[in-house]
Amino acid sequence: MSLLDDLKTAIDADINNDKPVESIDPNTIADNLKAVADFAATNPGPQGPVGPQGPAGPQGPTGGGGGGGVSGLQDKQIAFGAADGTIAQDGALKFDSAAKSLMLNNPLSVAFPTAGNIHFFGDSITGGTGSAGGSPFATLVAGFLGLTEVNYGVSASFLEKRAPVDPSGAPNMIDRLNQIPTKTSADKFIVFVYGINDVNYGGTNYNAANFQADYTTVLNNCISKGWIGSDILITSTTYQKPAFYGNTGAGGGVVTLAIQQAFNAAALAVSTAFGTKYFDVFNYIKDRGGDFNVADSVHPNAAGHYLMACGITDVIKPDVYSHGQSVAINGVAEIKQLLLSVNKILKDGSAVLGIDADGKVGVLNSVKSGFRLNGKAFFSQLIQSGADLPDEPGANDIILKHQSKIIQKATDGKEMFIQLSDSGDVMTIAGGLRIRYVVNGQDVMYIPHQGWIVLGASGTFDTAPDIKRGDVAIGTTNGIAASIGGIQGKFIPLTQSNYTAIKNDYSAGKIQFLVSGGVSNNEVNAWNINADGTFENLINGNGIILKSPDGTKYRVTVANGGALTTVAV
Numbered sequence: 001m002s003l004l005d006d007l008k009t010a011i012d013a014d015i016n017n018d019k020p021v022e023s024i025d026p027n028t029i030a031d032n033l034k035a036v037a038d039f040a041a042t043n044p045g046p047q048g049p050v051g052p053q054g055p056a057g058p059q060g061p062t063g064g065g066g067g068g069g070v071s072g073l074q075d076k077q078i079a080f081g082a083a084d085g086t087i088a089q090d091g092a093l094k095f096d097s098a099a100k101s102l103m104l105n106n107p108l109s110v111a112f113p114t115a116g117n118i119h120f121f122g123d124s125i126t127g128g129t130g131s132a133g134g135s136p137f138a139t140l141v142a143g144f145l146g147l148t149e150v151n152y153g154v155s156a157s158f159l160e161k162r163a164p165v166d167p168s169g170a171p172n173m174i175d176r177l178n179q180i181p182t183k184t185s186a187d188k189f190i191v192f193v194y195g196i197n198d199v200n201y202g203g204t205n206y207n208a209a210n211f212q213a214d215y216t217t218v219l220n221n222c223i224s225k226g227w228i229g230s231d232i233l234i235t236s237t238t239y240q241k242p243a244f245y246g247n248t249g250a251g252g253g254v255v256t257l258a259i260q261q262a263f264n265a266a267a268l269a270v271s272t273a274f275g276t277k278y279f280d281v282f283n284y285i286k287d288r289g290g291d292f293n294v295a296d297s298v299h300p301n302a303a304g305h306y307l308m309a310c311g312i313t314d315v316i317k318p319d320v321y322s323h324g325q326s327v328a329i330n331g332v333a334e335i336k337q338l339l340l341s342v343n344k345i346l347k348d349g350s351a352v353l354g355i356d357a358d359g360k361v362g363v364l365n366s367v368k369s370g371f372r373l374n375g376k377a378f379f380s381q382l383i384q385s386g387a388d389l390p391d392e393p394g395a396n397d398i399i400l401k402h403q404s405k406i407i408q409k410a411t412d413g414k415e416m417f418i419q420l421s422d423s424g425d426v427m428t429i430a431g432g433l434r435i436r437y438v439v440n441g442q443d444v445m446y447i448p449h450q451g452w453i454v455l456g457a458s459g460t461f462d463t464a465p466d467i468k469r470g471d472v473a474i475g476t477t478n479g480i481a482a483s484i485g486g487i488q489g490k491f492i493p494l495t496q497s498n499y500t501a502i503k504n505d506y507s508a509g510k511i512q513f514l515v516s517g518g519v520s521n522n523e524v525n526a527w528n529i530n531a532d533g534t535f536e537n538l539i540n541g542n543g544i545i546l547k548s549p550d551g552t553k554y555r556v557t558v559a560n561g562g563a564l565t566t567v568a569v
Contacts, residue, residue, distance in 0.1 A: 120149065
């Protein structure tokens with residue numbers, strides 16, 4: 001029996017013995033109740049059913065410090081459940097309730113400087129050469145960052161000061177150290193793009209070791225004027241066409257890729273030593289189209305300047321800054337599928353995004369697998385892959401690779417193509433380039449680089465000294481012909497017998513000679529050669545002029561009666 005049963009039994013016994021309730025010993029009741037409470041504390045019974053909701057009691061006093069993980073909440077940090085069941089936080093996960101902005105991996109809250117100066121030192125590339133049709137990279141970088149461009153680019157400038165000093169006549173960077181400004185709060189960054197002239201000069205004293213030594217002098221000057229490494233950006237030497245390698249520089253040495261790579265290593269070593277920002281512009285452009293981004297052999301074109309600007313900007317401003325975006329992620333964000341609820345038509349000048357082999361998204365520069373369009377395509381300039389660019393391509397040029405063809409195939413399977421350049425010639429035009437028109441497998445016309453037009457493909461053609469630019473040249477036995485109903489008229493400048501032939505095979509045909517008759521725009525049929533072989537003068541009163549052995553000219557005319565007369569003229 002339980003203690004409660006014992007208590008009930010005792011009370012019942014006292015009542016049954018006719019003892020009044022008030023005569024029951026209170027100590028006995030208290031002892032029994034305590035025993036019941038102690039027993040219940042150590043021997044809990046099964047959970048009983050939930051009782052009905054009682055009335056709300058009065059509000060209690062404010063409690064003290066709460067449970068673990070809540071009292072340490074930081075401003076804008078998002079709380080989440082930790083593995084141990086407590087509430088935790090991470091400074092890389094924040095939410096700005098005022099801007100309704102989610103920030104991941106600590107986007108920088110300190111605003112990037114959008115006012116101040118960015119200084120550029122370098123050669124003609126820094127000055128903007130080659131950027132026709134676009135903007136110089138320095139101007140673009142300043143615009144991207146919201147800063148003011150201060151440009152010290154000098155055409156043909158070298159960084160090194162070695163013997164011979166200033167071989168191009170332009171001042172070197174060592175002699176321009178006084179142009180490096182003393183840093184103030186208005187001066188944000190300084191950029192150096194140097195070395196391509198040092199590489200291509202090919203002088204004995206213009207080498208990678210001296211380049212590194214003189215660059216060190218330049219950087220020491222910057223440090224002495226209050227600049228720190230994080231404010232300075234150094235680039236590698238700029239990209240140039242591989243075809244340029246093998247040329248002999250003005251200094252006597254042969255330009256090679258290995259030499260240029262040594263200069264790039266020297267620039268990187270200086271950057272590392274001073275803790276500056278570094279941008280490998282050489283490989284950045286090489287990996288994004290290479291020669292397509294070069295105007296001549298050395299200077300970047302408008303596309304090259306734009307690439308340089310993008311790369312330099314990424315190095316100067318590599319982080320994401322929070323400025324009220326819905327989501328700001330300072331790092332890689334992986335999305336399996338992206339659905340846009342609004343398809344906006346972007347304005348002119350917008351860039352196309354693509355995905356590279358590593359899955360990274362960026363501005364599209366090339367499509368390895370080809371690009372398919374099912375509608376109209378508008379181009380300001382079109383360049384075929386592998387084409388050699390002219391020194392100054394026009395903004396609206398179509399530039400094709402050597403020996404490329406424009407081909408059309410008719411519904412009957414016959415083809416026509418136009419070949420804008422060709423080398424080697426079946427018509428003995430040695431080493432010439434030509435525009436070539438081919439119909440149904442037959443060459444019908446060439447326009448060689450010498451400037452004349454060659455008609456036909458058979459026979460031989462010699463570039464005789466009297467063939468001049470603008471002439472129409474025709475191979476042996478070929479001619480200019482017209483045919484109607486199987487009747488042909490033809491002019492053959494040179495037959496196989498070295499004759500010149502005029503042909504009209506109409507049964508009653510004639511060859512007419514039409515002249516002005518002495519009045520402009522007044523056509524007169526002066527002579528005919530008739531089908532029977534007669535030679536006919538059609539202007540009354542005139543005749544033919546013959547020349548005697550002594551050189552005297554006589555006009556032979558005929559009178560109405562048929563008498564011939566001669567008159568010296």
